[in-house]
Amino acid sequence: MTGGETNDDGVTTDTYAETRHWLLLPAWATLGIFVLLPVFIMLIYSFLTKEFRGGVVWEFNLAAYDQFFFDRGLFGDEPAKIEWTYISIFWRSIWQAGAATLMSLLIGFPTAYFIATQPEKSRPIWVFLITIPYWVNLLIRTVSMKFLLRDEGPLNDFLMNFGLIDSPFHIINTNLAVQLGLFYSYLPFMVLPIYAAVERYNFTMSEAAADLYANKLTTLRRILLPAVKPGVIAGCILVFVPSMGSFLAPDLLGGAKNFMIGSLIEEQFKGNAGNWPFGAAASMILLTMVLIILILVARHQANYVKGAS
């Protein structure tokens, strides 16, 4: 990790330096107009007034954020109390995403470690096996999870045939089903960055620790884990962030009771009782949370690299 700064930057030459602005222009324009600008317009919409058939009226106010955080009674004339409905939906999303991240870490870390310590020749095959499911349509993976977990699905069939349970183990439409769905959706994202980190790890450091009579667990905890920590954090982010905003897993596996942010937002735009400013505000709150997490992690990783070199 020392002296890697120029490499990390990825510049190899300045052959096309004088045309670089033209080369980058299409990317700037497409992403600027169709991703960055829309986010700003969404911010503006979150301060507008809702139109009842969906859409907005151009009158600025804080109604959407007010509705999110405060309860002023049915007619809006009671003293404001904290509105827990939406905060608890966000809290549930964080909790569900956290559980899925933890499950992925428990399975993903040993897998990544095992693959990274295989002979160099066979590693690509292992990585290939881990990546294939990622290429399969997320909707189809979620549907197959739904199929598998149903009360009369193959999992319950199997467990009952072997006499492990007497009546179907009810998983579908529970929090656990959503967590399993998210875990299943993003597991490869946990394995790949950890694999990359362990592969770069210099095992002579562990040998040195062993020579100094550190036992195996101590070596893992004190030497290896700190060294591969950036990979572990990257993996956790790659699972946690998409899980938090996911729509398919809670919608298909969680049922109506296990609402998450994604479903709340979707309902404002696709449902009949649409409230666009409220949906925009909820999206802004989600985006802000994600950006705060990413900035904190980036700062942590930067300090980490500084400390290591």
Add this chain to the structure above:
Amino acid sequence: MANARYNIKTFTGFRHVTFLCLFILYVPLIIVTIYSFNASQSLTNWSGFSLRWYADVFVGPQSATFKSAAANSFIIAIIAATVSTLIAVLAATGMVRGGQFKLRRASYGLISLPLMVPEIVTAVATLIFFNAINFDRGMMTIIVAHTAFCIPFAYLPIQARMQGIEDTYEQAAMDLYATKRQAFTKILMPLMMPGIISGFLLAFIVSLDDFIITNFVKGAGIETLPTAIFGSIKQGMKPNIMAISTLLLGLSTVMVAISYFVSKFDNKK
């Protein structure tokens, strides 16, 4: 290794967890594939091998919906993947072969923006954007949204590949009086091909798979495969969904295989 008191590299149980991991990743897909060949009308009971649900996908009552959805999906994916790959090749050249410049970090941030913003937020923002400029939702809005969203997926393998190509080849060509344009088209591009193909395939798959953004920006009456499948599931799971899922699964596997062999071919050089 000789003076290590134990094998520091291996941990008992990690191998088993790896097999468990692969088991978890593949079992649901394998089960869906098996059940897609089920002759039974019910989802649960196995009553013998049959291709009836595949026939149902192609000639059954929902076949028209699926066919037009498939056509839409492929048109959108081909256009979005082609355009985003083109944009990504140019951008990667500017970023990797363009020296240091002020906006470099900002450009990198902008390119990876769709990867950092939760997809549902991108979907909402794009819907609101088209609403604000009064642009009617339809195929065009899906294509535009997918093109922007696919850029980072096309960009990353292309950038990685370009960083791996030393500039000595281009320099040699230019020493022999090739122009910069010739060095770019005749030398750099052919060397870049494996990266470009991976980038294109990744963008293609991402577009073909996308549900959330499509669901938000599609016009009424226009369906892609994921939105058609989702709509059908909402009315109850039927075995024909297993068949169509298996077909898409096969397609994905073929595409991964192509990208794998492209990269293998790459390693031999």
